[in-house]
Amino acid sequence: MLEIKNLHAGIDGKEILKGLSLEIGEGEVHAIMGPNGSGKSTLANVLAGRPKYEVTSGTVVFEGKDLLSIPTEERAREGVFLAMQYPVEIPGVNNIYFLKAALNAIRKHRGEEELDAIEFLQLARQKMKLVDLDEAFMTRSVNEGFSGGEKKRNEIFQMAVLDPKLAILDETDSGLDIDALRIVAEGVNALRSEKHSVLVITHYQRLLRYLVPDVVHVLANGQIVKSGGKELAEELEQRGYEWLEQETAAAR
């Protein structure tokens, strides 16, 4: 589904990803862990097409398409979703209007009928329950005045409505209490299927207790330095990242 080869990318002329390669198959859940500054968020932002991030070399192929050559909105329409680390507040843009416009843009792209207001509300209500969001959220402005936890749940809610093929969660667990963490994990687990893949970017192992990954990668200094099964996450939690960084340095 997603194939990243030798990706070099950065921001403001500073290279952050230094030859990252990664392959995610259909229906798989991968976790990327790594210390601060290792390039985790850069990877998420490059995949979603955030402006200012520059790709200097390498390729990203998503479902047979060159992902880097298509604009942000088309990546979303193709089925890539980024749950953001810091969801932005957009005063004056109504949550429900925004999400309906997004879903219908995606459906149109897929050649599906657009949903009318009633159909959309039905779908939204159902997905809202999943993440325990109050219906009053729908009539408010996007993320405006939401608490940190509400913003993250809103990201998962949007993901549930838009039904992406590949969901990228950029530190969605940071700043969440244990209940919110469980809700987020449940939301993601509900999306899991043979057709849906998930890339979880996190600093901590705790989300992975609820959201068991098929593969865990360690990102350090802009590269994947180690990959393994879910037990790798536990090892990292116990031993920290230093031993890996030393191991990698020694190998050079």
Next chain:
Amino acid sequence: MTTTVQADVREQAAQRFAQLGWPAPQQEEWKYTNVAPIARVAWKTGKSACPPWSDEWRFHARAAQEFVFVNGSGAQRAAGHELYARYADYMRHPFTALNTANAQDGAFLEIPDGTVVDGFIHLLFVGDGDEVWSHPRNLIVVGRNAQVTIVETYVGRGKYFTNAVTELVAKEGAVVDHAKLVCESLDAFHVGTLQIHEERAAAVTSRVITIGGALVRNEINVALAGEGASITLDGLFTLTGRQHADNHTVIDHLYPHCDSLEVYKGILDQSARGIFDGRIIVRPDAQKTNSRQTNHNLLLSETAIVDSKPTLEIHNDDVKCNHGSTIGQLDEEAMFYLRSRGIGEAEARGLLIYAFASEIVDRMKAEPVRELVRREMFRSMPERLPERREAR
């Protein structure tokens, strides 16, 4: 008798205008707006027949009452009332002098004490023709504890000049919601003065939405002339092409415990120029004044210009006042967020531009008026505001 008084006022105002002349850019209050293009035309009075196209601007049964004035002529005339020309100062303001000297018809609304008017009263001013001017003159007197919503809409076709003056008197405890929609022709000049006089505990809201007009000057002068009076001044100007709109507001806090809250927002595209020049004066006797003034502007092109000049003049130290202004482009983070969900660039931009304006538009109470404003905004910036299929 009234005719004599009116004739005296006319004569005085004409003499005063002859002395003052057209304002020059050297004058501080006119430094951003050059009225030479208005001064050089030999204006004449236009026809009073109502053009059929003006019908799309009428609210008919959706308004509680509706009065239409074409090139300054209509069914009502305010002159003669004891409060006529009492507050709009024709000795100081050239365009007020010009209006008072040439005043035509205009709305005269007197809301009796304690009366609550449901819905809104619509005053439609139609300009029609080239090189014609009009001087509508309105007087609105809202009695003690009375409540009313009034909407003035300025529209037209041609290269005309509207020079309107509205005097609004809110007596003790009156609640008034006033909106002015400037949807003039893109070749037209518009100078409009709204003079608000508030007595004790009156609460007035003024919203000025400027979408049309080649050269527009909105002058709003507020006197908080009684304890506990409050004023809300909202403004929105959406300009494109070579449009020029100058918003000039003065709030005069004369008594203690008065509140003023002012928010003006500008959206400027292409080579448009917008001005916010807002002054708040807090007099020595106006203790416990609460005042907030902001002006936010959104620039959509490199050639659009905005001048923002919020000013506070405080003459006592028992007050809570703040003011500020911003000038910026569309928020890139918000653009990315919307696009990352599948919304196309043009639609995302439209959503954000509309969101910026909606803070002001959504506060208008009358739904038909909000719809008219949205319709005109989309019409004036079709490439910036993609069609919106539903109101919310």
